[in-house]
Amino acid sequence: xxxxxxxxxxxxxxxxxxxxxxxxxxxxxxxxxxxxxxxxxxxxxxxxxxxxxxxxxxxxxxxxxxxxxxxxxxxxxxxxxxxxxxxxxxxxxxxxxxxxxxxxxxxxxxxxxxxxxxxxxxxxxxxxxxxxxxxxxxxxxxxxxxxxxxxxxxxxxxxxxxxxxxxxxxxxxxxxxxxxxxxxxxxxxxxxxxxxxxxxxxxxxxxxxxxxxxxxxxxxxxxxxxxxxxxxxxxxxxxxxxxxxxxxxxxxxxxxxxxxxxxxxxxxxxxxxxxxxxxxxxxxxxxxxxxxxxxxxxxxxxxxxxxxxxxxxxxxxxxxxxxxxxxxxxxxxxxxxxxxxxxxxxxxxxxxxxxxxxxxxxxxxxxxxxxxxxxxxxxxxxxxxxxxxxxxxxxxxxxxxxxxxxxxxxxxxxxxxxxxxxxxxxxxxxxxxxxxxxxxxxxxxxxxxxxxxxxxxxxxxxxxxxxxxxxxxxxxxxxxxxxxxxxxxxxxxxxxxxxxxxxxxxxxxxxxxxxxxxxxxxxxxxxxxxxxxxxxxxxxxxxxxxxxxxxxxxxxxxxxxxxxxxxxxxxxxxxxxxxxxxxxxxxxxxxxxxxxxxxxxxxxxxxxxxxxxxxxxxxxxxxxxxxxxxxxx
Numbered sequence: 129x130x131x132x133x134x135x136x137x138x139x140x141x142x143x144x145x146x147x148x149x150x151x152x153x154x155x156x157x158x159x160x161x162x163x164x165x166x167x168x169x170x171x172x173x174x175x176x177x178x179x180x181x182x183x184x185x186x187x188x189x190x191x192x193x194x195x196x197x198x199x200x201x202x203x204x205x206x207x208x209x210x211x212x213x214x215x216x217x218x219x220x221x222x223x224x225x226x227x228x229x230x231x232x233x234x235x236x237x238x239x240x241x242x243x244x245x246x247x248x249x250x251x252x253x254x255x256x257x258x259x260x261x262x263x264x265x266x267x268x269x270x271x272x273x274x275x276x277x278x279x280x281x282x283x284x285x286x287x288x289x290x291x292x293x294x295x296x297x298x299x300x301x302x303x304x305x306x307x308x309x310x311x312x313x314x315x316x317x318x319x320x321x322x323x324x325x326x327x328x329x330x331x332x333x334x335x336x337x338x339x340x341x342x343x344x345x346x347x348x349x350x351x352x353x354x355x356x357x358x359x360x361x362x363x364x365x366x367x368x369x370x371x372x373x374x375x376x377x378x379x380x381x382x383x384x385x386x387x388x389x390x391x392x393x394x395x396x397x398x399x400x401x402x403x404x405x406x407x408x409x410x411x412x413x414x415x416x417x418x419x420x421x422x423x424x425x426x427x428x429x430x431x432x433x434x435x436x437x438x439x440x441x442x443x444x445x446x447x448x449x450x451x452x453x454x455x456x457x458x459x460x461x462x463x464x465x466x467x468x469x470x471x472x473x474x475x476x477x478x479x480x481x482x483x484x485x486x487x488x489x490x491x492x493x494x495x496x497x498x499x500x501x502x503x504x505x506x507x508x509x510x511x512x513x514x515x516x517x518x519x520x521x522x523x524x525x526x527x528x529x530x531x532x533x534x535x536x537x538x539x540x541x542x543x544x545x546x547x548x549x550x551x552x553x554x555x556x557x558x559x560x561x562x563x564x565x566x567x568x569x570x571x572x573x574x575x576x577x578x579x580x581x582x583x584x585x586x587x588x589x590x591x592x593x594x595x596x597x598x599x600x601x602x603x604x605x606x607x608x609x610x611x612x613x614x615x616x617x618x619x620x621x622x623x624x625x626x627x628x629x630x631x632x633x634x635x636x637x638x639x640x641x642x643x644x645x646x647x648x649x650x651x652x653x654x655x656x657x658x659x660x661x662x663x664x665x666x667x668x669x670x671x672x673x674x675x676x677x678x679x680x681x682x683x684x685x686x687x688x689x690x691x692x693x694x695x696x697x698x699x700x701x702x703x704x705x706x707x708x709x710x711x712x713x714x715x716x717x718x719x720x721x722x723x724x725x726x727x728x729x730x731x732x733x734x735x736x737x738x739x740x741x742x743x744x745x746x747x748x749x750x751x752x753x754x755x756x757x758x759x760x761x
Contacts, residue, residue, distance in 0.1 A: 167300065174269060175284075189251060189253060208248055212264075213262050233252065277367060280359045296341065308355050314329040316329050318349070319350075319381070335352055429627065433627070435632075459568060461643065467561045479671050493507065506531075519567065
């Protein structure tokens with residue numbers, strides 16, 4: 129078991145390491161949505177190129193396009209311009225003559241870099257921002273065409289191996305100086321490592337190519353032969369013929385590319401068998417692992433014995449614990465709560481205020497304000513929390529803070545303070561729950577070790593449920609048997625969690641008494657009047673009736689049992705908050721206000737060898753002999 133844990137920790141460590149690396153790598157992230165080339169071949173052997181970059185940029189200030197120096201392919205690059213065309217307007221950048229690592233926004237250069245290669249760089253000014261931009265880069269390549277006796281040749285690498293940006297799509301259109309007599313006089317080939325492109329002569333003066341899902345670090349190379357008479361002059365003229373040589377080379381590369389495609393097809397055909405075997409093995413492993421766990425959980429479930437109340441009670445008239453706080457009573461009755469919800473905390477807060485009134489820390493009065501309207505005022509009688517349990521003291525301090533160092537505030541002012549301080553109220557909820565839990569552990573109501581064991585099996589149950597959802601949603605029915613066994617494991621973990629004695633025997637007995645008291649308060653008007661306690665006891669009862677959310681029901685019954693309540697309590701301060709509760713909507717209104725404010729606090733705090741066209745090959749690598757080649761027809 130210890131070895132397994134170590135292995136899991138190692139896996140988690142490396143997963144975290146990979147995640148951190150992934151997050152860091154996002155700095156300066158670039159991705160092209162589309163890269164488009166528009167090329168015009170001129171009759172002097174040069175070509176004018178316009179590139180349109182539709183690019184997603186994150187935390188980057190400069191973009192680059194580098195051309196490897198190769199006198200056998202071109203003599204120089206001139207007439208460089210860069211424009212931002214993101215918003216449909218051509219905003220030309222300002223040229224600077226010097227090469228620099230970082231280029232100021234809206235400036236560009238076109239010159240040799242430190243490695244002696246020609247480079248175009250332009251400043252995008254997105255050092256600490258993320259945006260999608262569209263740029264137009266234009267330049268002229270001198271002597272890009274080699275003129276042979278039979279054909280003229282363009283052999284050009286539009287994207288080099290040093291290009292570090294992936295693109296969802298690359299497209300290009302190449303225009304000849306004039307139309308050829310016949311489209312068959314135009315031979316075209318494309319080269320790229322992933323064999324995922326197409327190229328065709330689509331007209332007597334037009335060639336089009338395209339690649340989907342281009343991955344960075346892979347060259348995109350175009351080779352085309354067209355009638356030599358379309359070129360009047362060129363800086364590179366060779367007194368030889370090229371057609372048969374090119375076809376021989378391209379056919380060889382195309383054969384390699386097609387052989388590679390066949391291997392890929394074979395793997396594709398074999399892949400179902402490989403997947404089937406892997407599927408069966410993974411299923412078997414998962415089934416064995418989860419069945420073993422199910423057997424283990426089943427044994428533990430049989431061994432556990434749940435505490436039963438010492439005495440079964442239907443009704444209970446006394447307070448189970450005279451010193452209990454509303455929060456404690458709610459937690460004991462709802463042991464499955466792992467924190468207070470906004471709704472039940474609103475009730476707990478209201479009940480705690482009533483208890484603080486009984487203990488003489490505050491006084492709640494219904495009085496007329498300056499305008500003659502009835503308001504509920506809260507008077508702070510004590511500035512210290514002596515004698516209060518931590519969870520009640522925390523709420524008392526919160527009330528004082530809401531009063532802003534005054535000794536009085538209205539209920540409306542308290543509600544407003546709560547709504548305006550969502551973070552503080554949310555913190556109060558969490559800290560109050562923590563206080564309550566610690567108090568119940570100290571009172572031997574909750575067993576601390578058993579509570580940890582309970583949490584362990586609840587977490588396992590949650591983990592299995594997540595696993596079930598993953599298997600059913602993302603693997604469909606491929607792992608249906610392991611998913612079924614996971615369901616059994618989840619159920620068993622849930623049963624074990626329920627059987628674990630988080631409550632001690634004392635806690636179980638007290639829970640039975642609280643249940644009995646709650647039921648008694650719900651039904652007392654239907655019982656014999658001799659069973660109804662004195663009115664003074666109801667002051668305490670109403671505290672917990674408010675916490676349990678049954679205050680309105682109890683008040684209705686009190687009005688039936690004590691129809692002359694107002695006469696009995698005339699001139700008696702002790703029943704002031706009872707009077708307010710029986711004559712206003714204090715409980716419902718205030719509890720809802722707390723619940724609403726907590727809810728808002730939670731809400732607010734919280735990417736062919738023949739030259740007739742066809743698929744791309746691995747190609748010549750800008751004149752180099754490639755690993756694989758295109759088929760061109």
